[in-house]
Amino acid sequence: MPSELNKLTIAEASAKLHAREITAAQLTRDCLDRIAAAEPKLRAFITVCEKEALEQADAADARLAAGNAPALCGIPLGIKDIYATKGVRTTCASRILETFVPPFDATVIERLRADGAIFVGKTNMDEFAMGSSTENSAFGATTNPHDTSRVAGGSSGGSAAAVAAHECLGALGTDTGGSIREPASFCGVVGIKPTYSRVSRYGVIAFASSLDQVGPFTKSVRDAAILLRILAGKDPRDSTCSARPVPDYERALTGDVRRLRIGVPREYFVEGMQPEVEKSVRSALKNYESLGASSVEISLPHTGYAIAAYYLLATAEASANLARYDGIRYGLRVNAEDNIALYETTRAQGFGPEVKRRIMLGTFALSAGYYDAYYLKAQKVRTLIRNDFERAFEKCDLIVAPVVPTTAFKLGEKMNDPLTMYLSDIFTISVNLAGLPGMSMPCGHDSNNLPIGMQLIAPPFAEETILCAGDAFERTGAFKPRTPVV
Amino acid sequence: MPESKITLEQVRHVARLARLELSPADENRLRADMDEMLAYVDKLNELDTKNVAPTTQVGEAGTPMRDDEVTNEPAADAMLANAPSRERGYFKVPKIIE
Numbered sequence: 001m002p003s004e005l006n007k008l009t010i011a012e013a014s015a016k017l018h019a020r021e022i023t024a025a026q027l028t029r030d031c032l033d034r035i036a037a038a039e040p041k042l043r044a045f046i047t048v049c050e051k052e053a054l055e056q057a058d059a060a061d062a063r064l065a066a067g068n069a070p071a072l073c074g075i076p077l078g079i080k081d082i083y084a085t086k087g088v089r090t091t092c093a094s095r096i097l098e099t100f101v102p103p104f105d106a107t108v109i110e111r112l113r114a115d116g117a118i119f120v121g122k123t124n125m126d127e128f129a130m131g132s133s134t135e136n137s138a139f140g141a142t143t144n145p146h147d148t149s150r151v152a153g154g155s156s157g158g159s160a161a162a163v164a165a166h167e168c169l170g171a172l173g174t175d176t177g178g179s180i181r182e183p184a185s186f187c188g189v190v191g192i193k194p195t196y197s198r199v200s201r202y203g204v205i206a207f208a209s210s211l212d213q214v215g216p217f218t219k220s221v222r223d224a225a226i227l228l229r230i231l232a233g234k235d236p237r238d239s240t241c242s243a244r245p246v247p248d249y250e251r252a253l254t255g256d257v258r259r260l261r262i263g264v265p266r267e268y269f270v271e272g273m274q275p276e277v278e279k280s281v282r283s284a285l286k287n288y289e290s291l292g293a294s295s296v297e298i299s300l301p302h303t304g305y306a307i308a309a310y311y312l313l314a315t316a317e318a319s320a321n322l323a324r325y326d327g328i329r330y331g332l333r334v335n336a337e338d339n340i341a342l343y344e345t346t347r348a349q350g351f352g353p354e355v356k357r358r359i360m361l362g363t364f365a366l367s368a369g370y371y372d373a374y375y376l377k378a379q380k381v382r383t384l385i386r387n388d389f390e391r392a393f394e395k396c397d398l399i400v401a402p403v404v405p406t407t408a409f410k411l412g413e414k415m416n417d418p419l420t421m422y423l424s425d426i427f428t429i430s431v432n433l434a435g436l437p438g439m440s441m442p443c444g445h446d447s448n449n450l451p452i453g454m455q456l457i458a459p460p461f462a463e464e465t466i467l468c469a470g471d472a473f474e475r476t477g478a479f480k481p482r483t484p485v486v
Numbered sequence: 487m488p489e490s491k492i493t494l495e496q497v498r499h500v501a502r503l504a505r506l507e508l509s510p511a512d513e514n515r516l517r518a519d520m521d522e523m524l525a526y527v528d529k530l531n532e533l534d535t536k537n538v539a540p541t542t543q544v545g546e547a548g549t550p551m552r553d554d555e556v557t558n559e560p561a562a563d564a565m566l567a568n569a570p571s572r573e574r575g576y577f578k579v580p581k582i583i584e
Contacts, residue, residue, distance in 0.1 A: 103564040197545035210543060236552045240545050308527040319504060326505070329577055333570030339580055340505070348507035356506060357519050363504040364492070364520065377530050379540030384533065386541060419522055435544030 006030040006166045010075050010223040013169055017064055017074045024060035024074030024118065027169075028053050031076040031120050035167045041486050044142050044152070044162040046081045047089055048121040056118040063116055072230060073116030078162040078171035081122040082129055083109055084203035088119070092205045093127045093137040096325050096332045096350030106203025107235045108172065108214055115230055120168050124158030127352045128322065129179055129207045131155050132424045135415055136354045143411065144186060145484035146450055150408040153183030156217070160187040163217045165484050170227055171217040176207050177310055178403075178428025180215045181440035185403035185453025188442045188481045190470070191217045192224050195460045196435030197242040199228075200235030208317035209240075211310075211432045221441060221470035225249035228463065244461060252464035253471040258292035260469060263396030267303035268427050273405035280444025280452040280479075281402050287478045288400070288469070296395055300388040305381050306430040307422055312365045312378035313433075319362030325350060357418060386434045389459075398465050399457040402427055403440045407450035431457055439466045441473070442481045449482050491524035492517060 005013065005027045016022045032050055039045060053076065060074035081091050084102035086109075091097045105113065112119075126136035134157030135141040142157040144150040145165040152161040156173030160183035163171050173180040175193035184191025192215045199214040206212060216227035229250070234243040264285065269278055285295050327333035327346030334345040351359070365374040392399065404424055414421040431438040436457055443454040458465045473479075497517045501508045508516065562575055571578040 100568055103561065103567065236550075239550055240543075242546055243550060244546075302533070305530055305533065308530050311523060312527055312530075323505075327570060328579055330568035331570070335580070337580075339582055341507075342580060343505040344507035347505055351506075353515075356512070357516065359504050359506065360497070360500055360516055361520055361523055364496075364500045364524075367500060367503060374527065376540055377535065378527075379542060380535035380538040381530050381533060382541040383538050384535070386544070418519055419526060433541075433544075 003030055006034045006169070008169065009220045010169050010218060010226055011220065013075060014071050018069065020064065024057040024064065025054065027074060028057040028076050028118050028120065031168050034165070035120065038165050038167060038486050041148050042143055042145060042161050042165055043140050044123055044158040044165065044167060045078070045121040046091055046093065046124050046139050046158070049088055049119055052088065053118050053120045060116045060118060070115040071226060072112065074118065075170065076118040076120045076168045077112065078121060078123045078159055078168040079109065079119050080125055080156050080159050080171070080173050082125060082174055082205045083172060084205070085109055085119065085122065088122065090122065093125045093139060094350065094352065094355070095138045096346070098138070098332065100331055104203060107200040107237060108231050109203065111230055123156070123162055123171060126155035126157070127355050128205070128318070129155040129174055129176055130318070130354050130358055132178065132182055132421055133414065134158060134183070135411065136352055138352055141411055144408045145486040146188065146482065147408065147448065148486060150410055150450070151186065153186035153408065155179040157183045159217045160184050160189055160191065163187070163189045163219060165486055169219070170223055173215055173217055174204060175213050175215055175432065176211045176314060177432050178425040180217065181403050181428050181438055181453070181455060182425065184217060184440040186408035186451065188451030189217050189219060190221055190224050190439065190441045191215065192228065192439040192463070192466070193431065193437065194228060194232060194463055195437045197240050198437070198461065198463070199231045200238040200241045202235055202237040206321040208314040209321065210317060211314060221467055221474050222250065222253060224439070225253060225467045247464055249464060249467050252468045254468060255472050255475050257288060257469055257472045260288070260293040260398060261396040262288055262293050262295040263298035263392050263399045264295050265298050265300045265303070265392070265399060265401055267300050268401035270405070273402065274407060274446065276444070276446040277402050277405060277407070277452050281400065281454045284443045284454050284473060284478070285400060287473060287476050291472060291476070298392045298395055298399070300392060300430065302381065302384045302388050303430060306385055306433060307426060309378040309381040309385065310429045310433060311361065311422060312374050313382065315358040315362030316365045316375050317362070319359045319366065322355070322359055354418070382433050385430050389434045389436060393459045397458070398469055401455045401457065403453040403455040404428070407446045407448070407452060427455060436460060437463045437466055439470055441470050443473070443479055445482055451481065491521045
């Protein structure tokens, strides 16, 4: 009979580790066994770090035995393969970085490591975080643990699937247009994108720098609060990172949502969305009302323009950020006649089709003669989208909405139609454009037993409002997530 | 057939700017994809943004200052460890000047 300690939440495991009821070595072994059993079906990991993880577990056990170990000591986590991890290959799911071994840790990795967290492996993703299904990975798609014929979502699909399938207790993702919240919704786990600038991005491979943000995947809202407290906060190595003090997010989990004013955006309940998604989110709203919260209809009138603005801004930023992959200092090099030809052939062979598509669109949007019509126009529309939220938050403290219009779609279903794929981010992208915090958490399932997520959105730096409301919903027990089939 | 937003010539020009070698099949596919996206983003022109200021950054205003102190050790070998080609402590590249 396996002990299945991997099924614990971070809060549960931490209590048992500190009470010396279990060891980090046992817990890590259970996660690694689960990985060995599930990976042939899921492909949630690009690299599994068995040896390193077991060494880290021994070190964590020594600290726990000595007493005064930090809360996260001995907790096995999955790390999206976009984070620089010292001595461990970091590919960004791209051929161009297939052999890249960073000589340094990202700031958030450094913080987790200092607390004694254990890294079981690097999780799969869409190449350079460009995608909504993890099908754009150069190393094969991750499947959904609730139905392996379906996608896990993306771009952080590996992290979401790994947490849902109990391959680790929590994981890190990144969210540029929905890349934490959409896969969290599809896989039935909690995923939070904090306020832009709340968490350092030093050592996180850049996609679109005015939008990218770091965040955790967990099995509970409380676990998200625990991880976020460690991740957030000032970093002298990231000038965009906020110096605001980091609250003890766990203390915000009071269960009290009385007098909370919940805004329900009419533009997020649209024709063509899966009726079960709307039904589940509306049912959660009823739960909140029974807890003493009130709901008010709000309008975010520029919602329909968000995807167009995003795909100009994000691709423009990406085209600049990805210029560094030139085959000179690291990564793939394909030799050619001269330097220019070397760049062109290296990049042609190193990047996958979606990355090329976005570099091309972004380069075009920034090119002479088109900048004003496309890039500048999109920046102006971004202002209108931000203003929508500012006005909405005059009437409410929190917005509750669906995360995605549907549950997880089939593998291959949207691969030949980029625009249709982009449209699955319709409810998540505005939050990135406005720099707001947003969380996805399970609130139901459809008739195929596929998870449905709801999205909680708050004003800048009001993560506590989101976490408190999310935790309060969990406590009602109104919805219990299904066990994955894998 | 609606008017094309982008020609093959333009696709080749953008690819040159982006340092991407494209096969003829790539060029045709990218022209079609970009055409579709550019037609889609045209909807932004429904909005009057004459008096709207562009958003360039959503973080907090200001640039934080810190002391300019060296915090790392020289580590040329570690930095060169990922180089596709190296020689005597340098990155090696094809000859640029005859």
